[in-house]
Amino acid sequence: MYTIQSMTEEIKSKKKDSSRVELFSDGVFAIAITLLVLELIQILHLESEADLLTTCLHHWHSFLAFFIGFTTILICWINHHTAFEFIETVDTRFLWVNGFLLFVVTLTPFPTAVLAEYLEKETTVAMAFFGFNYMLISIAASGICSYAYKHHLISDESRTYFYSYKRIYRYSISYTIFAFIVCFISPWISLGLYILLFVFFAAPKELTLRLEKFRTRKKNIAETEK
Amino acid sequence: MYTIQSMTEEIKSKKKDSSRVELFSDGVFAIAITLLVLELIQILHLESEADLLTTCLHHWHSFLAFFIGFTTILICWINHHTAFEFIETVDTRFLWVNGFLLFVVTLTPFPTAVLAEYLEKETTVAMAFFGFNYMLISIAASGICSYAYKHHLISDESRTYFYSYKRIYRYSISYTIFAFIVCFISPWISLGLYILLFVFFAAPKELTLRLEKFRTRKKNIAETEK
Amino acid sequence: MYTIQSMTEEIKSKKKDSSRVELFSDGVFAIAITLLVLELIQILHLESEADLLTTCLHHWHSFLAFFIGFTTILICWINHHTAFEFIETVDTRFLWVNGFLLFVVTLTPFPTAVLAEYLEKETTVAMAFFGFNYMLISIAASGICSYAYKHHLISDESRTYFYSYKRIYRYSISYTIFAFIVCFISPWISLGLYILLFVFFAAPKELTLRLEKFRTRKKNIAETEK
Amino acid sequence: MYTIQSMTEEIKSKKKDSSRVELFSDGVFAIAITLLVLELIQILHLESEADLLTTCLHHWHSFLAFFIGFTTILICWINHHTAFEFIETVDTRFLWVNGFLLFVVTLTPFPTAVLAEYLEKETTVAMAFFGFNYMLISIAASGICSYAYKHHLISDESRTYFYSYKRIYRYSISYTIFAFIVCFISPWISLGLYILLFVFFAAPKELTLRLEKFRTRKKNIAETEK
Numbered sequence: 094m095y096t097i098q099s100m101t102e103e104i105k106s107k108k109k110d111s112s113r114v115e116l117f118s119d120g121v122f123a124i125a126i127t128l129l130v131l132e133l134i135q136i137l138h139l140e141s142e143a144d145l146l147t148t149c150l151h152h153w154h155s156f157l158a159f160f161i162g163f164t165t166i167l168i169c170w171i172n173h174h175t176a177f178e179f180i181e182t183v184d185t186r187f188l189w190v191n192g193f194l195l196f197v198v199t200l201t202p203f204p205t206a207v208l209a210e211y212l213e214k215e216t217t218v219a220m221a222f223f224g225f226n227y228m229l230i231s232i233a234a235s236g237i238c239s240y241a242y243k244h245h246l247i248s249d250e251s252r253t254y255f256y257s258y259k260r261i262y263r264y265s266i267s268y269t270i271f272a273f274i275v276c277f278i279s280p281w282i283s284l285g286l287y288i289l290l291f292v293f294f295a296a297p298k299e300l301t302l303r304l305e306k307f308r309t310r311k312k313n314i315a316e317t318e319k
Numbered sequence: 320m321y322t323i324q325s326m327t328e329e330i331k332s333k334k335k336d337s338s339r340v341e342l343f344s345d346g347v348f349a350i351a352i353t354l355l356v357l358e359l360i361q362i363l364h365l366e367s368e369a370d371l372l373t374t375c376l377h378h379w380h381s382f383l384a385f386f387i388g389f390t391t392i393l394i395c396w397i398n399h400h401t402a403f404e405f406i407e408t409v410d411t412r413f414l415w416v417n418g419f420l421l422f423v424v425t426l427t428p429f430p431t432a433v434l435a436e437y438l439e440k441e442t443t444v445a446m447a448f449f450g451f452n453y454m455l456i457s458i459a460a461s462g463i464c465s466y467a468y469k470h471h472l473i474s475d476e477s478r479t480y481f482y483s484y485k486r487i488y489r490y491s492i493s494y495t496i497f498a499f500i501v502c503f504i505s506p507w508i509s510l511g512l513y514i515l516l517f518v519f520f521a522a523p524k525e526l527t528l529r530l531e532k533f534r535t536r537k538k539n540i541a542e543t544e545k
Numbered sequence: 546m547y548t549i550q551s552m553t554e555e556i557k558s559k560k561k562d563s564s565r566v567e568l569f570s571d572g573v574f575a576i577a578i579t580l581l582v583l584e585l586i587q588i589l590h591l592e593s594e595a596d597l598l599t600t601c602l603h604h605w606h607s608f609l610a611f612f613i614g615f616t617t618i619l620i621c622w623i624n625h626h627t628a629f630e631f632i633e634t635v636d637t638r639f640l641w642v643n644g645f646l647l648f649v650v651t652l653t654p655f656p657t658a659v660l661a662e663y664l665e666k667e668t669t670v671a672m673a674f675f676g677f678n679y680m681l682i683s684i685a686a687s688g689i690c691s692y693a694y695k696h697h698l699i700s701d702e703s704r705t706y707f708y709s710y711k712r713i714y715r716y717s718i719s720y721t722i723f724a725f726i727v728c729f730i731s732p733w734i735s736l737g738l739y740i741l742l743f744v745f746f747a748a749p750k751e752l753t754l755r756l757e758k759f760r761t762r763k764k765n766i767a768e769t770e771k
Numbered sequence: 772m773y774t775i776q777s778m779t780e781e782i783k784s785k786k787k788d789s790s791r792v793e794l795f796s797d798g799v800f801a802i803a804i805t806l807l808v809l810e811l812i813q814i815l816h817l818e819s820e821a822d823l824l825t826t827c828l829h830h831w832h833s834f835l836a837f838f839i840g841f842t843t844i845l846i847c848w849i850n851h852h853t854a855f856e857f858i859e860t861v862d863t864r865f866l867w868v869n870g871f872l873l874f875v876v877t878l879t880p881f882p883t884a885v886l887a888e889y890l891e892k893e894t895t896v897a898m899a900f901f902g903f904n905y906m907l908i909s910i911a912a913s914g915i916c917s918y919a920y921k922h923h924l925i926s927d928e929s930r931t932y933f934y935s936y937k938r939i940y941r942y943s944i945s946y947t948i949f950a951f952i953v954c955f956i957s958p959w960i961s962l963g964l965y966i967l968l969f970v971f972f973a974a975p976k977e978l979t980l981r982l983e984k985f986r987t988r989k990k991n992i993a994e995t996e997k
Contacts, residue, residue, distance in 0.1 A: 113400065116342070116794070120349030123798030124576075127806065127877045128353065132360065134810065134884045145889050145896045163877065167870045171863070174791065185397070185522045192393045199353045199389065206360045211371050218371045296863040339626065342568070346575030350802075354579065358586065411623070411748040418619045425579045425615065432586045437597050444597045565852065568794070572801030580805065584812065637849070637974040644845045651805045651841065658812045663823050670823045 111246070114191060115177045121195045122173070125202060126166040132206045133159050155209040161223075162205030168294050169198055169230060175297050176238055179247045179255050190240045194233035201226060220280040224273040227287065231269045235262035258301045265294070337472070340417060341403045347421045348399070351428060352392040358432045359385050380438040387449075388431030394520050395424055395456060401523050402464055405473045405481050416466045420459035427452060446506040450499040453513065457495045461488035484527045491520070563698070566643060567629045573647045574625070577654060578618040584658050585611050606664040613675075614657030620746050621650055621682060627749050628690055631699045631707050642692045646685035653678060672732040676725040679739065683721045687714035710753045717746070789924070792869060793855045799873045800851070803880060804844040810884045811837050832890040839901070840883030846972050847876055847908060853975050854916055857925045857933050868918045872911035879904060898958040902951040905965065909947045913940035936979045943972070 136152040143151065173194070183191075204223045211219040238259035241247055247255050268290060276283035293300055362378040369377065399420070409417075430449045437445040464485035467473055473481050494516060502509035519526055588604040595603065625646070635643075656675045663671040690711035693699055699707050720742065728735035745752055814830045821829065851872070861869075882904045889897040916937035919925055925933050946968060954961035971978055 113341070113345075115791070117345045117349055117396065117400075119791075119795045120346055120798055121353055123795055124350055124353040124802055125356075126873070127799055127802040128356065130803075130806065130877050130880050131357070131809070133878075133881050135364070137884050137888050138813070145885065145893050145900070159878075163874055167873070170795065171866050171870075174795075174866075175863075185401075185524060188397050188400075189521065192397075195352070195393070196389055199356050200359075200385075202356045203359050206363050207371065210363050215371050222371070295867065298863060339567070339571075343571045343575055343622065343626075346572055347579055350576055350579040351582075354582065357583070361590070411627075411750060414623050414626075415747065418623075421578070421619070422615055425582055426585075426611075428582045429585050432589050433597065436589050441597050448597070565793070565797075569797045569801055569848065569852075572798055573805055576802055576805040577808075580808065583809070587816070637853075637976060640849050640852075641973065644849075647804070647845070648841055651808055652811075652837075654808045655811050658815050659823065662815050667823050674823070 111177060111180050111183050114183050114188065115174075118173060118177075118191060118195060119170075121198060122166060122170045125198050126163060126170075128202050129159050129162045129166075129205055132202070132209055152209075154212040158205050158209035158212065161208065162201060164291060165205075165227075165230075166198060166201055168291060169194075169201075169234075172234060172294055172297050173237075176234075176241070176258075179251050179258070180241045181248055182246050184244065184246070187237075187240055187244070187246060190233075190236050194230070194237060197226065197229045197233050200229075216280050217277060220276050220283055221273065224269065224276050224283060224287070227269045227290070228266070228273055231262060231265040235259070235266055238262050254301075257305050258297070261294075261297065261301055261304060265290070337403060337406050337409045340409050340414065341400075344399060344403075344417060344421060345396075347424060348392060348396045351424050352389060352396075354428050355385050355388045355392075355431055358428070358435055378435075381435040384431050384435035384438065387434065388427060390517060391431075391453075391456075392424060392427055394517060395420075395427075395460075398460060398520055398523050399463075402460075402467070402484075405477050405484070406467045407474055408472050410470065410472070413463075413466055413470070413472060416459075416462050420456070420463060423452065423455045423459050426455075442506050443503060446502050446509055447499065450495065450502050450509060450513070453495045453516070454492070454499055457488060457491040461485070461492055464488050480527075483531050484523070487520075487523065487527055487530060491516070563629060563632045563635045566635050566640065567626075570625060570629075570643060570647060571622075573650060574618060574622045577650050578615060578622075580654050581611050581614045581618075581657055584654070584661055604661075607661040610657050610661035610664065613660065614653060616743060617657075617679075617682075618650060618653055620743060621646075621653075621686075624686060624746055624749050625689075628686075628693070628710075631703050631710070632693045633700055634698050636696065636698070639689075639692055639696070639698060642685075642688050646682070646689060649678065649681040649685050652681075668732050669729060672728050672735055673725065676721065676728050676735060676739070679721045679742070680718070680725055683714060683717040687711070687718055690714050706753075709757050710749070713746075713749065713753055713756060717742070789855060789858050789861045792861050792866065793852075796851060796855075796869060796873060797848075799876060800844060800848045803876050804841060804848075806880050807837050807840045807844075807883055810880070810887055830887075833887040836883050836887035836890070839886065840879060842969060843883075843905075843908075844876060844879055846969060847872075847879075847912075850912060850972055850975050851915075854912075854919070854936075857929050857936070858919045859926055860924050862922065862924070865915075865918055865922070865924060868911075868914050872908070872915060875904065875907045875911050878907075894958050895955060898954050898961055899951065902947065902954050902961060902965070905947045905968070906944070906951055909940060909943040913937070913944055916940050932979075935983050936975070939972075939975065939979055939982060943968070 133155055136148060136155050139148075141148060149156070204226045207219050207222045238255070239262075242252075242255055242259050268286075272283050272286040272290070275286060359381055362374060362381050365374075367374060375382070430452045433445050433448045464481070465488075468478070468481055468485050494512075498509050498512040498516070501512060585607055588600060588607050591600075593600060601608070656678045659674045660671050690707070691714075694704075694707055694711050720738075724735050724738040724742070727738060811833055814826060814833050817826075819826060827834070882901045885897050885900045916933070917940075920930070920933055920937050946964075950961050950964040950968070953964060
């Protein structure tokens, strides 16, 4: 006979493979990154008497915003991709944690457009919009890694490494909150902090390794001093 | 010799794998969910003298609509994804049943845009548009599950479970019709009903299990009372 | 030593799997079908004093165009998908034949938009635009099947069946040319012809089988009469 | 115990499969190629008293631009696809080299739109924009092949062939720089050079083979003359 118990077990045994989720996410990343160009094409449709080069030079912040938006989503994708090298199964709740990241990624073209339109007029507010987006991204990224670690969605042999890996995203939350606050003092220092963030997370695996080495060296020094 | 009979058999033996259909559907979901942001960027292009923050606060319904539209399509995807864990083969007619769901999904950015533009001005009509969309979604979802069950597109060992699973979508049709009618009495009660619907279908497998448990308990009580 | 001969052989031995091409094509289909909604959202941004329902009813051809455009691309996808069940390898030239189909598919939102904007004002020209698109589609579809058949991109055991299959696309060329010409006499008869075309190609495998049966029966009658 | 050494090894052993990167890239290509139609639909929304055919004929450069943009991205995809037949693994830095190509591809709809709007008014500048794009594409394509060759991301048996293959992209850099300069002398000669470029890279594997044959013949003649 078919009972509730057997049904519960069947659902649990049917562990979902993570590849499908990664594919859907990849689709969202690919579209969000490509939609950015629409904002750029926009500047050609504005009525003006100016020639092409003047129009483009006049809208230099649109190009800068396109570049920043593209780099942001590409770095998100590289980090998402790296995390999914370790994540092997998914459960329903994880779909929602990942869904929150996708929400922020699909939202990213909006602060990018804000940057393009308001960078000159309202530098601080425009930067704060983008900074707020980074805060959400780091919270989502940290959420994905913590959830995957806690609910054993990664293979057991990668656990020790993944622990170090997920830590860099927890750090990134404090970092982006700090950069967000700095923005109200000086948007340009804040911009510098974001460029540094880009450099750090351009290669998340290498960053993890470097932090681990730094930590070990410090511990060794502390032990030697004892 | 090659006869009509052998040809018919060859076509029938060439059962299509469901993975290709899921991939195409995933693509449509991913694009529909990402296009929503274009409506949000729209508000930056409206001519106005107001500053950035005032513009955004003034268009709070655009942000609300983005959030609702995103959640709707994400929930659709989660449910579609869960159903396709069980669906193993597809036939030509199923492509059309699935095509109807995709039709409603690609249409979803339209009621979302309606919500963004008309929520304040014509609350009832805007809500009714969105509610009508939910009716279509639940009919499509129920259609996919019923067709897959009836035409044995799922593996035999999952049949008993899938029967319970498909029932939740049949319930959802009556539910969304009810919410649609309520909307003309009070759009806010109707909104509450849709939030409840979101909560229910956020985790379709868990919902199925809970309903099954509830049903078993009720049956047991009835039997004890006899 | 590495010679030109060994190099040529290596290139030839490296037969490309068709799955990658299908994936890219699926992506293009999925995006083209989803972009159609942008034209629909457009009607909400037109300045007008009318309320929501009046606006929607006034733009009924936009909804009709969306429906026609969606059905067209869905049918294209179903047929493309069916052909790729048989196509197993691809060569560079096939990428260009398939590229021509993708060109027509990405173009499809344009005649759809034409239909939405000009159906009332210039019925014949708008219909002719869409009809021209169908001509291109049927040429592209026929091209794919003929090329795959001629260059043995399909497995040998499917050859006899595929021969019947590719014939239906050759017929469709004459059919769409005929419907295109009819359009200048009466756009409404032409519309009827296109609806019939939709019905035929909604299930290409079943159509092939039915035509084959019809042909066999006719041949049998002819032989009996002798 | 888990040490830095074992961690480093684990990361290195976890070689990423190239297929995921190709999938994401395919997504970006598919979207960029499909977005081009939005620029075409644009011409229907311009306020004018003209009828449909006159409007379309008046905007012939929009259609030309669509055709050129489509062909450009399709050729990029064919070449990217061909390179990834040989590339088997990827590392973090390669993701950035590939990311630069994707950056140029997502940017491509912008020079396409420039071509559509300014081809008549400012032929030279519009062509120079598009030419600059080709320079970036050839640099990115050459970068991908050189990096893959240098860091052994391709299988060893394909090395000799891939060496010839990557050379055609190094040539393309000089070619596109030359065409870019020619553009300021005569945009029409430059256009001819780009059409020739299209013909060359329409079938990159065949081009490699032909160049190799040409080189061998020349070497043989030189040896005979000695």
